[in-house]
Amino acid sequence: MGMTSTVPDVSVDLAPSNPRELVLRNPVIPASGCFGYGQEFAGAIDVQRLGAFVSKGITPEFRSGNPMLRIAETPSGMLNAIGLQNPGISRFIRKYPPMWATWEVPAIVNISAESVEDYEMMARRLDDVSGVAAIEVNISCPNINAGGFCFGWDARMSADVTRAVRRATTLPVIVKLSPGAVDVVEIAQAVEDAGADAVSLINTLVGMAIDVRKRAPVLANVTGGLSGPAVRPVALRMVWQVAGAVSIPVIGMGGISCVEDAIQFFMAGASAIQVGTAAFAQPKVLMELVDGIPAWLAANGYARLSDIVGVANPRYGTEPD
Amino acid sequence: MATELGTKLEFMGEIVRVEPVMGDSVLTTFVAPDWAVRAAEPGQFVQILSRDPQSTDPLLRRPYSVYRTDISAGTMTVLVRPYGRGSAWLCEQPLGAVLDVMGPLGSPFAVRPRTERLLMVAGGVGAAPLLMLSEVAVRAGKQVTYLMGAQDAGTLLPASELPEEVEYVVATIDGSMGHTGFVTDLVPAYLGWADQVFSCGPEPMFRSLRDVVHRHRLGDRPDVQMAVERPMACGIGACLGCVVETRRGMRTACVDGPAFDMDELIWG
Numbered sequence: 328m329g330m331t332s333t334v335p336d337v338s339v340d341l342a343p344s345n346p347r348e349l350v351l352r353n354p355v356i357p358a359s360g361c362f363g364y365g366q367e368f369a370g371a372i373d374v375q376r377l378g379a380f381v382s383k384g385i386t387p388e389f390r391s392g393n394p395m396l397r398i399a400e401t402p403s404g405m406l407n408a409i410g411l412q413n414p415g416i417s418r419f420i421r422k423y424p425p426m427w428a429t430w431e432v433p434a435i436v437n438i439s440a441e442s443v444e445d446y447e448m449m450a451r452r453l454d455d456v457s458g459v460a461a462i463e464v465n466i467s468c469p470n471i472n473a474g475g476f477c478f479g480w481d482a483r484m485s486a487d488v489t490r491a492v493r494r495a496t497t498l499p500v501i502v503k504l505s506p507g508a509v510d511v512v513e514i515a516q517a518v519e520d521a522g523a524d525a526v527s528l529i530n531t532l533v534g535m536a537i538d539v540r541k542r543a544p545v546l547a548n549v550t551g552g553l554s555g556p557a558v559r560p561v562a563l564r565m566v567w568q569v570a571g572a573v574s575i576p577v578i579g580m581g582g583i584s585c586v587e588d589a590i591q592f593f594m595a596g597a598s599a600i601q602v603g604t605a606a607f608a609q610p611k612v613l614m615e616l617v618d619g620i621p622a623w624l625a626a627n628g629y630a631r632l633s634d635i636v637g638v639a640n641p642r643y644g645t646e647p648d
Numbered sequence: 649m650a651t652e653l654g655t656k657l658e659f660m661g662e663i664v665r666v667e668p669v670m671g672d673s674v675l676t677t678f679v680a681p682d683w684a685v686r687a688a689e690p691g692q693f694v695q696i697l698s699r700d701p702q703s704t705d706p707l708l709r710r711p712y713s714v715y716r717t718d719i720s721a722g723t724m725t726v727l728v729r730p731y732g733r734g735s736a737w738l739c740e741q742p743l744g745a746v747l748d749v750m751g752p753l754g755s756p757f758a759v760r761p762r763t764e765r766l767l768m769v770a771g772g773v774g775a776a777p778l779l780m781l782s783e784v785a786v787r788a789g790k791q792v793t794y795l796m797g798a799q800d801a802g803t804l805l806p807a808s809e810l811p812e813e814v815e816y817v818v819a820t821i822d823g824s825m826g827h828t829g830f831v832t833d834l835v836p837a838y839l840g841w842a843d844q845v846f847s848c849g850p851e852p853m854f855r856s857l858r859d860v861v862h863r864h865r866l867g868d869r870p871d872v873q874m875a876v877e878r879p880m881a882c883g884i885g886a887c888l889g890c891v892v893e894t895r896r897g898m899r900t901a902c903v904d905g906p907a908f909d910m911d912e913l914i915w916g
Contacts, residue, residue, distance in 0.1 A: 367884050368886065555704070556704040584704060
């Protein structure tokens with residue numbers, strides 16, 4: 328048993344209780360906002376070899392995004408305040424899913440909105456669109472009906488969004504958690520109870536940088552989302568906490584740049600990983616992960632990826648309180 | 649030698665020449681695969697990883713305009729000024745060091761087939777893409793006037809870098825060579841002559857050039873293309889971090905640019 332000389336099984340189902348399931352050949356997923364709509368990287372890597380990918384965040388209407396400057400490099404990381412530049416849900420549906428429907432790699436659509444009704448509307452629009460494999464719900468958005476307070480920082484509001492999206496679609500629903508919440512575990516459990524098929528974390532951490540020569544913030548938006556290796560220990564801790572407290576699959580992300588980083592997230596309890604900032608600098612990192620994760624498993628005597636998921640997390644797989 | 653990395657845009661290239669130029673800057677020449685050397689056009693850029701591969705800092709690649717390509721030698725050259733941590737690292741890389749390069753990337757300058765007279769307006773390291781454009785244009789039998797501005801004679805592009813067919817006219821702030829003042833002071837005299845104007849340099853120079861052109865040209869000719877510089881992350885149009893506001897909306901400097909028509913740009 329378990330003794331095998333074949334390539335380790337790295338496939339994963341990220342929506343095991345959903346009849347439409349979300350089965351990936353491997354656990355490597357470029358993260359939303361870091362991979363455009365997939366075609367941008369087609370000149371650099373073999374996109375079809377990925378486990379899946381997540382589109383740029385889509386909103387109900389067209390958004391031109393924030394003014395420049397939108398990005399700033401920080402120690403082993405970067406800040407971004409792109410401002411969800413995107414064509415809006417209608418033009419998006421016409422433009423990209425028809426192309427994805429011809430692809431082998433599953434496409435996950437990331438959605439952002441400022442009201443529960445808009446999240447629900449977008450999920451309904453996407454439900455039967457060919458080429459869309461799943462929805463990732465970005466809850467790190469301001470709720471205009473709650474004075475702009477971030478959905479993802481409040482368990483009840485996070486659950487409201489999740490429930491509305493769940494009502495509107497039978498597609499697998501992944502809720503992307505915000506690290507700005509006081510208690511990310513409480514949010515994760517709330518969205519699990521509200522019907523999420525999986526959670527992904529972490530979104531970026533809010534940060535800023537100041538240009539001392541100009542005596543002003545570097546980013547036009549003043550604050551931006553911090554990503555890259557700088558956030559990895561924080562992300563790993565949150566993945567570890569959440570994976571020990573929910574029964575649905577956890578997708579870990581935050582500064583993953585190499586195979587060993589990815590293995591840490593699996594050991595913390597992540598069933599799959601997303602990669603963002605690292606692919607900006609080196610698209611080949613995605614291919615190194617696709618090849619390197621099974622190679623690491625084989626070299627360490629594992630037959631399946633699931634054999635290492637949660638091994639460093641005593642609470643993983645136990646019944647939540 | 650150049651090593652392909654199994655991706656279609658990324659390669660490893662050994663540095664074969666490092667020459668000091670323009671004061672504190674260097675011309676770094678590295679080996680590149682044949683497809684990359686042949687594909688590179690004036691105005692395009694390469695993204696160079698500017699850190700030890702074991703390190704994660706500085707995290708992002710740095711974009712450099714292609715300064716020169718040599719198809720027979722299989723090399724590419726970039727002009728690097730040690731402005732920040734990444735460029736300082738690159739300036740220090742010795743002969744034999746191997747660079748991780750992506751490219752060529754971006755949309756090049758567009759020279760219309762009927763254009764015979766090209767005017768270049770360069771400031772600082774903006775000299776780089778215009779040097780390559782000059783070499784290509786001269787090879788195609790076109791006439792080139794290359795205007796360059798710098799702080800002093802020591803930070804100008806040496807005339808020996810340009811093909812001898814190019815008319816090279818310079819301006820220095822301190823008056824140590826050529827016209828005393830800004831490069832854009834030189835532009836009006838050439839606007840009637842040029843079929844097209846190509847420019848690369850710092851933002852204040854672009855603004856000054858725009859003002860001068862608006863004041864002195866007749867109608868919308870000659871047209872002016874500007875290769876803009878923006879901080880970049882991915883370099884392939886995915887992150888939307890490097891956008892430029894244009895009459896057609898937010899466009900990326902890395903894919904839609906770096907070269908844009910001046911009249912398309914919206915100036916904040």
